[in-house]
Amino acid sequence: MRLKPPFPALMVQGTTSDAGKSTLVTALCRYYRRQGIAVAPFKPQNMALNSAVTIDGGEIGRAQAAQASACGLLPHSDMNPVLLKPNTDTTAQVIIHGKVLQNQSAVQYHDYKKVAKQAVLESWQRLSAQYQMLIVEGAGSPAEINLRAGDIANMGFAEAVDCPVILIADIDRGGVFAHLVGTLELLSASEQQRVIGFVINRFRGDIALLHPGLDWLEQRTGKPVLAVLPYLHDLYLEAEDALSTRHAQQGQTGAFHVVVPHLPSFSNHTDFDPLQLHPGVQVSFAKSPDQVAGADLIVLPGSKSVRSDLARLREQGWDTFIARHLRYGGKLLGICGGFQMLGKSIDDPLGLEGPTGQSAGLDLLDMQTVLQPEKCLRQTAGTFYGQATPVAGYEIHLGVSSGPALSQPLFSLAEGNDGAVSADGQVAGSYLHGLFDLPEACDALLHWAGCRQAQAPDFNALREAGIERLADCLATHCDFALLEARTAYSPPNQPAIPTK
Structure with missing residues (x-):
């Protein structure tokens, strides 16, 4: 009533x-x-x-x-x-x-x-x-x-x-x-x-x-x-804009180490909240590879200006760090703009994110991306490709990717296949934000990367508990x-x- x-x-x-x-x-x-x-x-x-x-x-x-x-x-x-x-x-x-x-x-x-x-x-x-x-x-x-x-x-x-x-x-x-x-x-x-x-x-x-x-x-x-x-x-509670590390696990002995390059146009930081809340994972956001000793998993995040962030990635020496990481058997995941960086090229013919032109990608997946005026905006869900493990999230991107790499997708979503996995299984990428939110999906991605601790938190339940706690506090003190x-x-x- x-x-x-x-x-x-x-x-x-x-x-x-x-x-x-x-x-x-x-x-x-x-x-x-x-x-x-x-x-x-x-x-x-x-x-x-x-x-x-x-x-x-x-x-x-x-x-x-x-x-x-x-x-x-x-x-x-x-x-x-x-x-x-x-x-x-x-x-x-x-x-x-x-x-x-x-x-x-x-x-x-x-x-x-x-x-x-x-x-x-x-x-x-x-x-x-x-x-x-x-x-x-x-x-x-x-x-x-x-x-x-x-x-x-x-x-x-x-x-x-x-x-x-x-x-x-x-x-x-x-x-x-x-x-x-x-x-x-x-x-x-x-x-x-x-x-x-x-x-x-x-x-x-x-x-x-x-x-x-x-x-x-x-x-x-x-x-x-x-x-x-x-x-x-x-x-x-999810951060409105600024990157929040308040919930990150610090200084854990034997923690699975996830490294995220902190690029100037880093977007959708909340993708990493479930990892920061994970009791067996330590997340490092670093502007330079000199700030980290090593990594179990490197994640290239979403970006509002992919080509300029890719240029900064190279300026800071992340490309060399990533190549060495892969030579030693490490895993690399790209999300949205980070996924686009993994391909052969990124083309912005209309200047949608900056000056017109084309940038060479990291050439780790056989695909190309062209930025187009119509932004893809949708909530979606599905499973890992060829598996029953659920995944859910949302897409926000201008780019459209194409190429042979997409024939080995990472996810099977309601609208079709998404992302790509390299032939050797070391490199993967997806347009899906929020891909760590479901505990089952988080556990599966970390398992792929080499983490054997199936302890992913129920991210949605934690968010709801935080909202309830806020309302209780306000009811008491206002x-x-x-x-x-x-x-x-x-x-x-x-x-x-x-x-x-």
């Missing part, structure tokens, strides 16, 4: 990146789902290389997919209508409603935001019509002065749709009171009124020692502290009566969302 929601929408903004916005939104989504409310997540604009494929064949930020799971929903492109995937420090692939629009420079996108705002509002209208409550995540900080003009990610969006805002800050990194007060001071008068309260995240220690600071903060700003959330040790009373306030004279 669905209950009446206490408010139609609530937005979480942070004083900094990684303040805990994604985590708090996830916790709120699960908390209100438990109350029998039809709730959905929303992030107007995201910049991330960790993305997920949606039920409608689009692409959104990975965090919004996790938040959808917290709501008991399949991810949809409306949950993150604008996704920016950086190609370089100054350009990004712009994705609108789950589909690639074009590559734009930072200046071009700044001018394009007027159009992007309409896409954001269209998605907002559709979700508002479907669900009783929307929990919204901001991006970065609302106090980025240089980005405030035409803002669609933080207060610009909240003002447009008349949405109350919670401001969250991370006390673990220090300066929490300066972060909160400083951020509030840099907002306009109407934006300051829109902030209904604060959440302090990742607190350790005796809460009694914090009370004088909380009292001062409330007197100084006139805003209540709605929650002080404790630091949750060993919590697993003053929901105060939160819901504060959301009843709406600043005067705010524009209503336009209707069609």
